[in-house]
Amino acid sequence: MTFRPMPIMSLLMIPALAVLIYLGSWQWQRYGEKQNAEQGIGLTETFALSVTPLDAPPQFIYSTYDGDAVWRVFQAMTGCLTDEAGEDVCSDAPLFVDLGLISGTEPSERLATRAAQVEIVGRYRDVPDGRRTMLTPEDIPERNMWYTGEAVTLAQHLGLSGAEDARFFEPETITQFALANNEIVNRRIPNPYVSIANLDNLPPARHLGYALTWFGLALGMIGVYIALHMARGRLRFS
Incomplete structure (x- = not known):
């Protein structure tokens, strides 16, 4: 396999990908917290x-x-x-x-x-x-x-x-x-x-949807990055 990354695109890709993964992870964490809170898990006496x-x-x-x-x-x-x-x-x-x-x-x-x-x-x-x-x-x-x-x-x-x-x-x-x-x-x-479940009106499913959206955008960005490098002959698997 040969790979010659495009410098400017790669430099822009790294922080953008980090932000998308951070946002997805944050929403996923909120989803878990709200799920637990709805069941009374994590509430102290x-x-x-x-x-x-x-x-x-x-x-x-x-x-x-x-x-x-x-x-x-x-x-x-x-x-x-x-x-x-x-x-x-x-x-x-x-x-x-x-x-x-x-x-x-x-x-x-x-x-x-x-x-x-x-x-x-x-x-x-x-x-x-x-x-x-x-x-x-x-x-x-x-x-x-x-x-x-x-x-x-x-x-x-x-x-x-x-x-x-x-x-x-x-x-x-x-x-x-x-x-x-x-x-x-x-x-x-x-x-x-x-209780974190009461902090806003968003149900757990909405946080799950947001998490999947951010992670999906991150995967889409990776796909575009790979496809563009393959089209330019900068990524070859043989």
């Missing part, structure tokens, strides 16, 4: 919290809800967890508790102050950190704004002891705050961040 806020500013993690920009307001706390069996687990490690969602493209101090008055009641779930992708903006730690929520990073940023064991906790229902005619309005909603 719930806890009742008995906590005390630490002397630290709230931390804002960017998210979306119903297609709109929101900031999740997390307060660092310490205290005890009561699990589903009624056992208490106490720790000095920081517990970042979600107090509410504030609408807006940037965190509003007025809405954050209102969210900070939320009483910690009900059941909470221990949730994992967010994941950074190639499209995720850079965090702005000097303004306590994060586009990828990582509990350890937030605790280290605040200089808290026990930072290496920091954890996030989300309530099963949550309050969303917004401004309407300069008045604060709020509503209680099922918390979309306790």
